[in-house]
Amino acid sequence: MSRGPFENIAETVQEPVNLSRRGFMRASSGAAAGAFILGFGLPTRRARADDTKSPKFRGTQVPAFLEIRPDNTVLLQSPFIEGGQGTFTAMAQIVGEELDADPETFIVENAPAGDEYTVMDSGMRITGGSMSVRDGYAPMRRLGALARAMLLQAGAQQMGVSVTELTTQPGYVVHTGSGRTVRYGDLAHVAMDLPIPDPAIVTLKDPSQFRWIGQPVQRLDIYEKSTGKAEYTIDMRVEGMLHAAVQHAPRLGMTIASIRNEEQVLNMRGIHSVHHLPGAVAVVAERWWHAKQGAEALLVNWAEATLGTAETMRVMPSDFSSESYKTHLATASGKIDDAETKGDTEQALQKAHTVLEATYSSQYVNHAQLEPPSALARYNADGTLDIWLPNQAPDMFxxxxxxxxxxxxxxxxxxxxxxxxxxxxxxxxxxxNPYPQAILLAKATGRPIKLIWSREEEFLRDALRPLAVVKFRGGLDTNGYPVALEAISATEGPTEGLGPKRGKDLDPSALEGLTGKAYDIPNRRISQRYIQSPTALGYWRSVGNSMNDFLYETFLDELADKGGKDPYELRRHLLRGNKRLTTLLQAVVDLSGGWKRGPFTAADGSRRARGIGMASPFGSEAAAIAEVSIEQGQVRVHEIWEALDPGSIVNPAIVEAQINGAVALGLSQVLLEEAVYENGMPRARNYDGYPILTLDHMPRVHVKIVESGEKMGGVGEPPLPAIPPAVANAVSTLVGRRIRSMPLSRHNFQS
Amino acid sequence: MDLTINGVPHQLEIEPETPLLWALRDDLAMTGTKYGCGLAQCGACTVLVNGQAVRSCVTPIERVAGASVLTIEAIEQDDLGKRVVSAWVKHQVPQCGYCQSGQVMAAVSLLKQVPHPTDDDINAAMLNLCRCGTYNAIRAAIHDLASSPENKGA
Structure with a gap:
């Protein structure tokens, strides 16, 4: 996909008729919307496409990424999508640092699909796995440095001086001798004709000189998001557009047998047409409200999945229940595959002074993001297709x-x-995802279609975080210290879930958080008993770690209890010699004012206790302490202290916001959430049946960011996994019995 | 149906039972007010009707005929609304931002009625869901507003 120099003119015809984000941002940044803005380098981009194409240096095609406007603002095409995690701001900080342009002057968009925007080491382009900043850091710095070098070269030509006599100040090329300056925006048209310098020899700043990286730079999207001006897919609108709503088959795999009242629905007010789609019926109307009413009114006879359907897609049986599925997983036999082994766990368990066995389980959970999924599809007169949709991987879509x-x-x-x-x-x-349906409807109607899934349809078709039942065995020596730990998880991983068949190797996202633990237990075996789930599975913030660290860390506390050890002291013991993690554990204990397990009586008279959880997710390290009490039989979390070591960071304010967000989602999961299936269907179809954390249950959150200088890790997901076990361990201490499943709202703590 | 939105009169040829949310979004192209649940559960659709926070997804337009409806698009035309937006920016409240139109409207409504809200007042009024976990930033922004010298109540 190329964006030619006349794209801004074409845009007035092709973009949505409501003011697009881009149009808005341009208008708000002072440049006239629709003005002829010449980015540098655009016409020759294709010719140079191969100049710098080497896996070693991805993301070097400066003109594809950057447009410096006459008003000195910088339009950056980000390889990573913004969904609240602050990545647009982080990218502006990183590029701006080396370009020498204030991040405040940046306008950031999600880049179109195309190889030139693939910057990740994996060669994929996704926004996920908490990889944006850590994978984008090096290429985005390089990109900024290359662009700065081109501007310096252009400045030398314009001023008629040697490039060695020039330097930059934010947004300007400066002639050091005379003090003369030229704005970047005035050099863009000159820089356009220059070759991209060799990325291998471009000079990067010394980190000690950083002006913006490491600073709590304000986010670029806050004002728009505080005033309703930020636009999401659901807000898009194009000329001639119709609205669509769907009613899905109650269970995956079913198809339409017949519709009993299609004529009647067609005659309802505002209805344009009714459509039969794979596993769904759709109603198209001039207004979404009419489309939704029509879709809900359709009386459909659904046919069971035909034989063989299960080979190509998941089929949900009519008698499936998540509760009995847990029993099934707990009692299932069948092949066990080892994911991580050390020593001889079986022998160590036989020789152990004490052996503890316990079965733990997690639950299915929904994403429940506030924006319901939608897609806007438009076939153009020339046969091309334009589509607007929420996505974390444009090229894959x-x-x-x-x-x-x-x-x-x-x-x-x-x-x-x-x-x-x-x-x-x-x-x-x-x-x-709604886009396949939107495309079919656009084709069928010959009109652009915006399809919105109602919240009820979203809860019916959301891909769930997997559930697992884990059988633990732990062996203690005569001193009460763990010498062996075995975890056999009956589950299917989310990556396996995409198959829908199992891959050649084990799915690391099934077991991460049981695997990869840092504790020095000499004999251990972490294994999977693969059992395919009839539900659609997906990635959920912190993926396998979101449940596995709960399972492991709560069993570890159970082992500590069995051996008569304090859970904090036991962790210190198991981490001895590990400087990074003992530092981190000490940091969170210090942050909380010193380890105090309880139970104790707080100033307000409530009985409270504290618990610890640790996790090593997505290249970072996390340690959390939670303080809880019981109010009317339910858990109240009062305080969370969390220390996070992502190696090094770009924006401490955004990191702190992400920790708050991950704490909220971790708490929501451990306290409240479970997608319950009965008779092959989810019991909850909206937030009324699927409660999520509310403001009144958000505890105080105390954050310590530890920059150990280790390899940069993730930030968006890593703070989550330590939260559920910290809470559950605190509750176990408070109520005097072990908690082996989530959510805690299903346990009765009435004293 | 005659509606007054942000001080501007509109005449809409749609059924009186149409939810205000969809009249705003599909007929008036005012998409700042968000659809989240359709059940008055999440609060993303919150607007002010005669100064009170109302869930527009379950409010038929016939119920607001003749009333004054304020949406997020005009929130900065309201003195208190403008200050709430400033506090949201100062405290860098939004993450994904989808629920924040509703959060801002709910905060404006709260502060209009209770200029100096306690934590309990905030808990009772700020029922809007946020999946990104911006709750502590919201609470801090509201307390900050309540303690500012400009805050005299409205």
Whole structure:
């Protein structure tokens, strides 16, 4: 996909008729919307496409990423999508640092699909796995440095001086001798004709000279998001557009047998047409409200999945219940595959002084992001397709659309507006995204279609965080210290879930958090008993760690109790010699004012206790302490202290916000959330049946960011996994019995 | 149906039972007010009707005929609304931002009625859901507003 120099003119025809984010940002940044803005380098971009194409240096095609406008603002095409995690601001900080342009002057958009925007080491382009800043850091710095070098070169030509006599100040090229300055915006048209310098020899700043990296730079999107001006896919609108709503088959795999009242619905007010889709009926109308009423009014006879359907997609049986599925997982036999082993766990367990066995379980959870999924599809007169949709991987989605439509990828233009929350919701999940339906409807009606899934349809088709039942065995020596730990998890991982068949190797996202623990237990075996779930599975913030660290860390406390050890002292013991983690553990204990397990009586007279959880997710390290009490039989979390070591960071304010967000989601999971299935269907179809954390239950959150200088790790997901076990361990201490499952709202703590 | 939105009269040829949310979004192209649940559960659709926070997703337009409806699009035309927005920016409240139109409207409504809210007042009034976990920033922004010298109540 190329963006030619006249794109801004074409845009007035092709972009949504409501003021697009881009149009808005441009207007608000002082440049006239629709003005002829010449970015540098655009006409020659293709010719140079291969100049710097080497896996070693991804993301070096400066003109594809950057447009410096006459008003000195910088339009950056970000390889990573903004969904609340602050990545647009972080990218502006990183590029701006080396470009020498204030991040405040940046306007950031999600880049279109295209190889030139693939910057990740993996060679993929996704926003996920808490990888944006850690994978984007090096290429985005390099990108800024290359652009600065081009501007310096252009400045030398314009001033008629040697480039060695020039330097920059934010937004300006400066002639050191005379003090003359030229704005970047006035050099862009000169820089356009210059070759991109060799990325291998471009000079980067010494970190001691950083002006913006490491600072709590304000986010670029806050004002728009505080005034309703930020636009999401659901807000998009194009000329001639119709609205659509769907009613899905109650269970995956079912198809339409017949519709009993199609004529009547067609005659309802405002209805344009009724459509039969794979596993769904759709109603198209001039207004979404009419479409939704029509879709809900349709009386459909659904046919059970036909034989063989299960080979290509998941089929949900009519008698499936998540509760009995847990029993099934707990009692299942079958092959066990080892994911991580050390020593001889079986022998160590036989020789152990004490052996503790316990079964723990997690639960299915929904994404429940506030923006319901939608997609806007438009076939153009020339046969090309434009589509607006929430997504965490534009190239993967475009490839899928090409497969579905038979169009070449070049004929499909993907637009990726801001995400109204994602948490893993917007990956390529078969049956869980509205865009295939929107494309079919646009084709069928010959009109642009905006399809919005109602909240009820979203809860019916959301891809769930897997559930696992884990059988633990732990062996203690005569002193009460763990010498062996075995965890056998009956589960299916989210990556396995995409199959829908199992891959050649174990799915690391099934067991992460049981695997990869730092504790020095000499004999251990972490294994999976793969059992396919009938529910659609997906990635959920912190993925396997979101449940596995709960399972492991609560069992570890149970082992500590059994051996008569304090859980904090036991962790210190198991981490002895590990400087990074003992530092981190000490940091969170210090932050909380010293370790105080309880139970104790707080100033307000309530009985309270504290618990610890630790996790090593997504390249970072986390340690958390929670303080809880019981109010009317339910858990109240009063305080969370969390220390996070992501190695090094770009924006401490955003990191702190992400820790708050991860704490909230971790608490929501451990306290409240469970997607319960009965008779093959989710019991909850809206927030009334699926409560999530509310403001009145948000505890105080105390944050300590530890920059150990180790390799940069993730930030968005890593603070979550330590929270559920910290809470559950505190509750176990308070009530005097072990908690082995989530959510805590299903336990009765009435004394 | 005659509606006054942000001081501007509109005549809409739609059924009186149409939820205000969809009249705003689909007929008036005012998409700052968000759809989240359709059940008055999440609060993303909150607008002010005669100064009171109302869930527009369950409010038929016939119920607001003749009333004064204020949406997020005009929130800065309201003195208190402008200060709430400033506090949201100062405290860097939003993350994904999708629920924040509703959060801002709910905060404006609270502060209009209770200029100096306690934590309990905030708990009772700020029922809007946020999946990104901006709750502590919201609470801090409201307390900050309540303690500012400009705050005399409205």
């Amino acid at each position: 475009r490839a899928d659309m090409a497969k579905r439509t038979g169009l070449d990828v070049e004929k499909i233009t993907i637009h990726s507006p801001l995400l109204g929350g994602f948490f893993g919701r917007h990956f390529l999940y078969d049956q869980a």
